[in-house]
Amino acid sequence: MRVLKFAILGLLYRQEYSGYDITSQFKKEIGQFWSAKHSQIYPELRKLVEEGLLHFRTQIQGEKLEKKMYTITDAGRKELLAWAVSPEPLPETEKDAFMLKMYFIHTLSREEAHTLFEHQLHQRQEKLVHLEEEYQQLLPVFGIERTEGKMMNFDHPHLGHYLVLTKAIAREQSYVQWLTQHMQLFVQ
Template sequence: MSLRHAILTLLATEPASGYDIVRHFKQSLGYFWNAKHQQVYQELRRLSDEGWLEYAEQAQADKPDKKIYSISPGGRAELKRWLAEPVPPNKLNDALLVKLYAGALAEPDNLCEEMARHRATHIATLDSLLEIERRYLALPPTEQVQQRLPYLTLRRGIIGEQAWLAWADEVEPELAARTLS
């Protein structure tokens, strides 16, 4: 998936400013797609130049005007074209796994500390996703039906975090045993 299609997907549901899009990436898409502030704004400019987005300027007090982006008919056609294409399976590049693979060469305490840092991050992410799930489950049934597919992407994020933590439960005793020897 490309950043441009993630942005088009967000804007297909409602117009938004660049700031709003960055916030969406951090809050609701961050468990499966990440984008930095600068990347989003660069892509918004390119999408506008290609005619896939339109924008209206909104005046703000004590700040520069804000651009509110919406998907254009051409952008909607591009999004539909992309949605019809097959997507390759996700490939995993994980530096932590490389470190563990080479663990016999590493200091055991360093690997334990690294795992602890990663565990804390995964716990925080899982807590955040579970909070989003609680909000979804509190919606009226008709809204839950409308949000079912985004909810299923959320479930993938939750299950992924739970699986990572279960895997860490297997790894950490092995690392602890190495620090004792």
């Protein structure tokens, strides 16, 4: 299944974007749970246009620069909505290079393992701080100071961002807790 196809359709369901704009979105909110490179996005855009799921208009910027502005078609909306309501099986596994290294930790010295854990912990803590800052910036968009105990409006345009962001925060909190708990194994 071409999941990138649905990510692009979903973005264009919101508003018109250029290929550059779509690539930028993968570095922002969507980057918390899905990644795509420039080299993947543009071929997918061409396929979606060929399939009649998108169309584009050419916009002139400055005197010579042309860019394509993409919009979703009715057929694209139908396909996106059909995909969105279909049940998703659990993935077989999520790739995590650090966990693969943990599986083979017996190949490392105690000091090397401790250094590896410290580095991972530092990275995860930095990511958690970034996510929590993003969360604090999102709260005023909902017009509230805190979300705990308050029902979110289902129709709010940023509800999806809120859900994805809170899941990313929980994931990083769990990872930090696990790292902190097991770091003692490598202290002499």
